[in-house]
Amino acid sequence: EIVLTQSPGTLSLSPGERATLSCRASQSVTANYLAWYQQKPGQAPRLLIYRASSRATGIPDRFSGSGSGTDFTLTITRLEPEDFAVYYCQQYSSSPLTFGGGTKVEIK
């Protein structure tokens, strides 16, 4: 099973600032089958990024993903008020599907 470790656990930033979230895998993620989700309180997760760097339909271009192998990054270039949420990475290169523990982006 691929274990995903996200850091930091919490990121305290102000609107307009840049957010950089990390996801590290315990073994290489084949074909960069790594996704990022956003989850707000009381809501289901929403797919933001798939295949490490491709934005899902309707996702603003301030969200970008990068990385390969075992190290991946989600960047939000300028935080909007609606971006404060919890973010999860997930790998789908091998079974079972696994998620990271999440990074909470909170208002400073």
Next chain:
Amino acid sequence: EVQLVESGGTLVQPGGSLRLSCAASGFTFSSYWMHWVRQAPGKGLVWVSSINSYGGSPSYADSVRGRFSISRDNAKNTVYLQMDSVRAEDTAVYYCAVPIGTTLDFWGQGTLVTVSS
């Protein structure tokens, strides 16, 4: 528009059983794998189970294998999760999700299962 609507969540005693349902619409249900993912209160996301488009190849997380069973009825556009011998640690919101374009593109709103005496 893709819609997934879960139901069946309730308060159940330890050792009891319940069945969750997820009704799908807005896509060709019979063409896609379906997944269940759960989230304990205040915790992260955990994959639980999946099933292929024909109703075969069921797979389970180690924590539920032997107690939970996934199935689907393509005529009813519905996927099920039969939960037996439930434990306190099964308390969670259960989401169904579908990988239409890539990975879990679409999710339902979730249904809450509470295991307590």
